[in-house]
Amino acid sequence: MAGEFVVEPDVAPKDRFAYYWSQRGEWVEEPNRRRGGESGVQRIQAASGQLFYFKRQTGHIYRSWLHPFGRPTVLRERDALAGLTQLNIKVPKLIFSGAERDADNKWRALLVTAALDGFDELENWYAAGGREQYGEAVHDRLLAEIALTLARMHQGRWQHSCLYIKHIFVRVTGDGPQANVEVALLDLEKCRRRLTARQAAHNDMTQLRRHSSFSTADWEKLVYVYEKAFGSAIKGLR
Structure with missing residues (x-):
């Protein structure tokens, strides 16, 4: 693993991108x-021992009607992290994000987040026997x-x-039936606002159904709670 770094460096705000990029x-x-460039993720340990993830990109952009000439995808992910946090949805804590153009006028962008301690x-x-244990x-x-987390997001x-089951992280702590249950969402690079809640719900939930291994009984339980919290049924979930 790489050398340690300081999470809150004693450098001027204008120099922070260069500091984090150098790690x-x-x-x-x-x-x-x-997306016309490169994107990868590195893991770095801070002096405190805590782990952080650095999403490092060059020329990796998306285009939209708001950004027809392209915008780094980590900035969209940064917006999603902030938006979901405001909805009281557990996501990785944002430490730093930024983007700048290099000497060739190509975007360099960085997103630094803290590891979700204890989540898996x-x-x-399931594979570790969590269901049987609890x-x-x-x-x-x-x-x-x-279900409640997804309904709140939508x-x-x-x-x-990009709602695959691998992007749902959980942490179950304590003993017996009173164990504490927490859920977090990861990989928000493609996350975006929709005009209506129903548009967001239909896309994600049908995608999750296709790309998950829930049994029919478990899926029915999840959908029952989801639709009750969301306030209406979503076509194609049953």
């Missing part, structure tokens, strides 16, 4: 070419918390746009 760590997602991918939690009552509460008109 180096181990690649957890090797740079890959897409939902499928990893029992069906806790598992039902976990499904309900996932009511805020945020669409994840």
Whole structure:
């Protein structure tokens, strides 16, 4: 792992991008070419011992009617992190984000977030025996918390746009049926606001159904809580 860094450096705001950009760590997602540039993720440990993830991009942009000439995707992810946090949805804590053009007028962009301590991918939690360890009552509460989290996101008109089960992280702590259940969402690079909550809901929930391994019974439980919290049924979920 790379050398340590200071989370809040004693440097002027105008120099912070250069400071964070200069940090180096181990690649957890090797740079890959897409969207006209490269994007990858490094893991770096701070002097405190806490882990941070650096999404590092060059020329990696998206275009929209607001940004027809292109905008770094990490800035869209930064906006989503802020928006979901305001909705009381657990997401990685934002430490720093920024973008600038290099000497060749190509975008360089960076997003630094803190690791979600104690959280794990939902499928990893299943594979490690979490369901058997905590029992069906806790598992039902976990499904309900996932449903409530997603409904809250969609009511805020945020669409994840890449809602696979691997992007749902969970943390279950304590013992017995009173164990504490928490849910977090990751990989918000494609997350965006929609005109209506129903648009956001339909896209994400049908996508999650296609790209998840929930049993029919578990999916029915999740959808029941989701539609009750969302306020209406979503076509194609059953």
